[in-house]
Amino acid sequence: MIDLNNQKTIEAIKWHTGRVVAFDLVREARLLANFLEKKLSSNAVEQPEDELGYQELLAKAKFIALPMLDAGEIVNLFQENFTLIFEMPDYDLWKKIKTKLIATAKFEERDILKKKIGAALSVNDQSLTEGRVVLGSTEVRGTVKNWLMDARQTLGSGKMEIVQLSQYLINSANTKKLSEEDRRKVDYLLKFYEKTKESSIDLGGMEEITIFEVDGALDAYEEGITERIGREIKDKVGALQGAETTAEIKNEIQSRYRGDEAEEKKVVAEMKKIQKAAAGDFKKMADALFHAIPGPGRAVDKIYFVAILKVLAEEGKLEKLMEDERFSGMVISYLKAKEKTSELAGFKANPRASQYLSALLQYLLKDVMGMNDDDSGRLGMQIFNTLAKKGAGDKYQGVVYFDLEKKEFAWS
Amino acid sequence: MDENNIKELEEKIKNLPKGKERDLWQKVLEEARRFEVMSDKEIADELKKSEEEAALAKEQLKILAMSEADREKELAGVKADVARKKEKAEKEWEEAMAAITPVLVEEDVIRRDGEARMDKTITGTKTEELLENLKLFLAKKDLAGVGAVLKRLAVVGEIGMILNYFGYQSNVSGLHQFLNEIVIGDRPVRGGAAYDNLLLQQKVYALEQDISSLAANQNDWTLAFAVGRKGRAWHELEENDHLAAVLWAVEKIKPEVAARHFGPAAYGYFIPREKETLAAGDFELSLEGKLILAFNAKIFEKQLNEKDFNPAAAEILLKVENELRDVGLPESFITALKKYFEEIKNKPDTVEEVWQEIRS
Numbered sequence: 001m002i003d004l005n006n007q008k009t010i011e012a013i014k015w016h017t018g019r020v021v022a023f024d025l026v027r028e029a030r031l032l033a034n035f036l037e038k039k040l041s042s043n044a045v046e047q048p049e050d051e052l053g054y055q056e057l058l059a060k061a062k063f064i065a066l067p068m069l070d071a072g073e074i075v076n077l078f079q080e081n082f083t084l085i086f087e088m089p090d091y092d093l094w095k096k097i098k099t100k101l102i103a104t105a106k107f108e109e110r111d112i113l114k115k116k117i118g119a120a121l122s123v124n125d126q127s128l129t130e131g132r133v134v135l136g137s138t139e140v141r142g143t144v145k146n147w148l149m150d151a152r153q154t155l156g157s158g159k160m161e162i163v164q165l166s167q168y169l170i171n172s173a174n175t176k177k178l179s180e181e182d183r184r185k186v187d188y189l190l191k192f193y194e195k196t197k198e199s200s201i202d203l204g205g206m207e208e209i210t211i212f213e214v215d216g217a218l219d220a221y222e223e224g225i226t227e228r229i230g231r232e233i234k235d236k237v238g239a240l241q242g243a244e245t246t247a248e249i250k251n252e253i254q255s256r257y258r259g260d261e262a263e264e265k266k267v268v269a270e271m272k273k274i275q276k277a278a279a280g281d282f283k284k285m286a287d288a289l290f291h292a293i294p295g296p297g298r299a300v301d302k303i304y305f306v307a308i309l310k311v312l313a314e315e316g317k318l319e320k321l322m323e324d325e326r327f328s329g330m331v332i333s334y335l336k337a338k339e340k341t342s343e344l345a346g347f348k349a350n351p352r353a354s355q356y357l358s359a360l361l362q363y364l365l366k367d368v369m370g371m372n373d374d375d376s377g378r379l380g381m382q383i384f385n386t387l388a389k390k391g392a393g394d395k396y397q398g399v400v401y402f403d404l405e406k407k408e409f410a411w412s
Numbered sequence: 413m414d415e416n417n418i419k420e421l422e423e424k425i426k427n428l429p430k431g432k433e434r435d436l437w438q439k440v441l442e443e444a445r446r447f448e449v450m451s452d453k454e455i456a457d458e459l460k461k462s463e464e465e466a467a468l469a470k471e472q473l474k475i476l477a478m479s480e481a482d483r484e485k486e487l488a489g490v491k492a493d494v495a496r497k498k499e500k501a502e503k504e505w506e507e508a509m510a511a512i513t514p515v516l517v518e519e520d521v522i523r524r525d526g527e528a529r530m531d532k533t534i535t536g537t538k539t540e541e542l543l544e545n546l547k548l549f550l551a552k553k554d555l556a557g558v559g560a561v562l563k564r565l566a567v568v569g570e571i572g573m574i575l576n577y578f579g580y581q582s583n584v585s586g587l588h589q590f591l592n593e594i595v596i597g598d599r600p601v602r603g604g605a606a607y608d609n610l611l612l613q614q615k616v617y618a619l620e621q622d623i624s625s626l627a628a629n630q631n632d633w634t635l636a637f638a639v640g641r642k643g644r645a646w647h648e649l650e651e652n653d654h655l656a657a658v659l660w661a662v663e664k665i666k667p668e669v670a671a672r673h674f675g676p677a678a679y680g681y682f683i684p685r686e687k688e689t690l691a692a693g694d695f696e697l698s699l700e701g702k703l704i705l706a707f708n709a710k711i712f713e714k715q716l717n718e719k720d721f722n723p724a725a726a727e728i729l730l731k732v733e734n735e736l737r738d739v740g741l742p743e744s745f746i747t748a749l750k751k752y753f754e755e756i757k758n759k760p761d762t763v764e765e766v767w768q769e770i771r772s
Contacts, residue, residue, distance in 0.1 A: 002769050012766040023722050024673040026630065027568060035770040067567050067629075090669045099629040102622060103567045105527035105560070208625040211640035211649060211657050218640070218653055220660060229660045394666060 004044045010053065017057040020064050021088050029064035036061065059084050063091065067099035071113050074100065079120035082144055083128055086185060094195060098207045101200065110200040110207070118196035121189070122148050128189060129182035133174045147186050148193060150174050160194050163349045198223070230401070230412055253402045256409070259378055263303065270307035271314070282317045286324050293368055305369055306379060309361070313386040321360060322351040331356050334363040358399045362411055377401075377409025417476045418444050424480075444476055508606035509645060516614060516644050523615050526556025527563070534561055539570050539690060543577065550594065555612075558595055559619045566626035571635060572677055576684040576693045583634040583681035583698060587623065588648055591616050617646030631670075632677035633658045634698045651699075658700045667708040671715035676728040679704065697732050702739045705729075709741050716748035723756045 002009050013036070020029040036058040045051045059081040062069060069077070074097075085091050097117070101110045122145055129142030133150050140146050154172055155164055169175050169187055178186065198205035204224030211229070212219045218229040258264065278284040289308045294300045312318040321327040328351060335343050338359075347356050361383065365376035377400045384396035403410045421441045428434040447455060475486050512519075534545050534557075542565050549557030565571050572582030578594055580586035596616055617639050628636035637657035640649045649657065662670065670678075679701030682693035697705075705712065715721045729736060730753050733746055759767075 002766055008762045009766060012760075012763045015763055016767060016770070019723075022672055022720070023724075025675075025724075030568075031770050090666075090672065095629055099567065099626060102625050102629065103563050105524040105531065105563070107524070109528065208621060209628065209637075209657075209661070210621070211637055211653070213640055213642045213653075218656060220657065227660075229656050398663060 004039055004054065005046050005050065010050060013054070013057060017060055021060055021091070024064060024090075026065055026068065029061045030068050033058055033061040033065055056081075056084065060088060063088065063093070063096070066093075066096040067103060069100075071116065074113070075116045075120045078117050079124050081126070082121060082124050082189075083126040083185075086188075094192060101207045107200040114196040114198070114200070118193060121145070121193055121196075128185050129178060131174075131178045131182050142182070144189060147189060151190055151193075159197065160190065163345075165190055165194075166349060230398075256402065256407065257378060257381060259375075266303045267307050267310065270303055271311050274307055274311045275314075278311070280315060282320055285312055285315075285317065286321060286327070289321075290326050293364075300369065302369060302371075305364075309364070309379075309383060310386065313383045313390070316387075316390045318383065318387060319352050319357060319392075322356060327360060330363050331360050334359045334367070354396050354399055357396070358411065373410055374408035377411055380411065381409060418448060420480075421476070440476070447473065504606050505610070508610045511607055512611045512614060513644050515611070519611065519615060520618055523556065523559065523618060527559045530554065530557040531560040531564070533557070534564060537564075539565070539568070539573065542570075543574065543690070546574065555595070555615065555619075559622070562619065562623055563626065566623045569627075569630050569632060569675075569677070571623060571627065572632070572682060573690055573692075576682050577688060577690055579684055579687040581681050581683050581696075582677070582693075584624070584636075584638045584649075584654055586681070587620065587635055587638055591620055614646055617648075621646065627677070628661060630677075631665075631674050633662065633674075633679075633700050633704070634677055634681045636661070655700055655703070659703060662700075662704055667711040668715060668720075670704070670708060671712050671721050673722065674704070675722055675724045679725060679729065680732070695728050695731050697735045697739070702735075705736065705741060706739050709745055713742075713745045713748050716745070716752045719752060719755060721752060726753050726756065 004010070004013075013032075016028070016032055019025065020032060036054055039045070040051065040054055040058065045054055059077060062073065062077055063081070063085060066074060066077070085093050097114075101113065104110045104113065124144035126144055127141055128144045128147055131142050132139050133142050133146045134140075135146060135149060135153070150172070151160075151168060154168055165187075168190075169183055175183060175186060200207060202224075206221070206223060209220055209222040212221060212226075220227045220229055274285070274288065278288065285308060289305070289312070292301060292305045292308060309318070312321070322331070328347075331347060331351075332344065335341065335347065343355070346353065358380070361380050362376065365371045365379060366373070369376075371379075381400040381402075384392075384399055387396055388394065398412055400409055400411055402408070418441065421437065421444060425434060425437050425441060428437065475483050475490075478486060530549070534542070536542060536545070542561055546558065546561045546565070549561060562571065562574075565574055571587070575582045575586045575590050578590055580590045596612060620639050624636055624638040627633075637649055637654045639646050640653060640657075641647070665673075676695065680695055680697040682695055684693040685691070712721065716726070726749055730749055733749075736746060736749075737743075
């Protein structure tokens with residue numbers, strides 16, 4: 001029998017916990033949690049600091065095995081250990097809860113569990129942020145419960161709109177002074193807490209993804225949001241099922257992505273000139289782009305125009321165009337022209353969301369420069385790939401795709 | 413039917429241009445050849461299989477014994493009859509569907525209540541214990557109990573193992589077959605009307621959606637997105653739609669996270685070697701698995717080199733090394749996979765010893 005007080009055992013259990021967390025090994029996590037729970041309840045650990053360490057490992061294992069826990073264990077985990085999730089990379093708490101909820105047959109019981117989780121968070125005394133919170137006239141620790149109380153006092157206890165939440169996170173007296181990391185945690189907590197308020201009986205609270213066939217197309221419906229399953233995915237499937245091999249598909253995409261070599265060289269040369277002239281000054285670049293728009297007395301110079309856009313992307317300043325009224329105005333006009341007026345509020349609230357830069361680029365490349373979907377899409381993909389490398393990650397993934405059937409780029 | 417009929421048929425097919433008619437006659441010929449080599453008893457057994465099949469076989473025999481002119485005439489009659497029956501069946505289906513649609517929501521609430529009630533009667537948490545519960549519920553034809561225990565198994569990611577136990581593959585097609593043949597099976601239906609059959613089928617599809625959703629949440633993509641809806645009614649998703657839905661869901665996951673979190677069931681399914689055993693069957697890469705690997709090969713290879721790849725997935729993928737090459741994965745990927753597997757195999761003694769005790 002192993003001795004939990006032995007340093008090698010402690011290291012080995014830490015190793016196993018790290019492994020179940022990193023690889024999301026649910027069954028192993030449950031075994032580990034059962035083992036630790038049994039050992040800890042039998043007072044097998046002598047040193048209080050070891051006991052605390054094991055308790056933390058136990059809680060992490062339980063978070064991974066969450067769908068297998070009973071409601072009481074889950075509620076306890078939220079009340080005592082919620083903030084541990086910030087130490088678990090890639091951990092998707094809501095997905096775990098959803099699994100538990102889907103396995104709960106009755107919607108009423110799902111709602112009860114969500115309410116209990118919300119209530120557990122409301123009394124959670126763990127520190128969420130280093131920054132403190134002023135409640136009324138008293139300064140208190142930045143605990144989970146205190147942040148929830150502050151949000152309720154500021155925003156009310158009803159359903160929180162995303163716009164209100166964004167305002168709260170940026171402008172409230174307590175959040176203003178937070179570090180980015182702390183703000184991210186408060187954001188996560190409040191969004192999670194909001195989800196616990198949704199009833200599973202309502203469309204917005206439906207946990208399962210339901211695939212609907214509507215007029216020959218496929219729609220995925222989840223938590224009140226419908227997404228069309230794009231045909232580019234179907235094309236990928238069709239391509240692999242057909243005679244083409246993956247390598248051929250990749251070659252085809254790469255060759256199309258590179259475009260015309262001579263033209264690309266000209267763009268690169270132009271980029272160097274622009275970079276030298278602008279010397280990183282956003283205003284100069286934005287002005288240059290605006291004045292490169294063809295009009296009376298201004299001829300179309302595709303190479304120059306594309307080069308400025310690419311420089312803005314290279315220097316991580318393309319998204320900043322949304323703060324320039326000349327360009328944000330273009331997005332608004334574009335959305336109106338495409339009869340997407342319902343998105344105007346979203347644009348005002350979050351102008352840096354991926355769909356708006358997509359709208360601006362489509363407007364500039366297609367409507368202004370007269371490019372077709374394929375050419376504009378290819379440039380769009382090059383620009384989005386640059387942004388991804390410059391820190392946008394997968395934010396723009398899928399905005400442009402390669403249509404395997406038509407063998408051309410397309411905007412989603 | 414004798415040899416002359418077969419020769420006559422072969423001659424006829426030779427002279428026909430390629431197309432549907434030739435294909436049809438080719439099938440008739442294949443059937444004729446099959447019957448030719450069978451004993452009378454075998455033919456009799458075959459005919460007993462089902463009324464529908466027997467009727468078809470009899471028709472074929474009768475048709476084959478006819479002269480060509482009579483055969484054409486008979487065939488036209490059969491075709492018209494088939495069309496009439498099809499039309500009648502479709503009409504009945506539509507009527508029954510229209511009749512059950514208003515009660516589907518209510519029936520779903522009843523199903524869920526039943527499952528919640530039966531869930532409380534389930535004893536044990538281990539796979540073997542849950543399997544025993546499942547067998548009892550199946551024997552009692554208790555759909556609510558079956559649903560409750562299947563969901564318990566789905567939560568622990570063991571539906572695939574259960575499908576293998578009953579002789580089915582651990583993928584969407586195996587799930588459909590298991591639910592149709594074992595869960596619905598020969599359940600008596602009140603009056604045998606289309607209404608009851610459809611209602612039962614819809615309840616089972618709704619259960620399948622739950623199981624499939626649980627699988628999707630655990631990245632068990634071969635069992636995810638099994639059914640879809642048209643209006644209120646459920647139906648089995650066609651393979652391409654299942655694939656499109658899986659790829660849509662997978663695209664939302666960062667490739668680095670996929671590399672870590674996707675276990676064997678994300679990439680393929682198991683084919684049972686024999687029934688009534690919980691031992692793992694033979695692993696086969698699924699089409700969705702091939703696509704996931706092909707489109708993420710570069711990042712997955714990087715993760716393998718950084719020892720940051722799901723260990724169970726690495727182990728299983730090594731078993732289908734050649735299939736990985738067929739998918740177009742480069743040799744460097746296979747090398748990285750092998751190297752990673754060798755490294756994870758060798759754990760320090762204490763780590764292994766501790767795990768043995770945890771498992772016990």
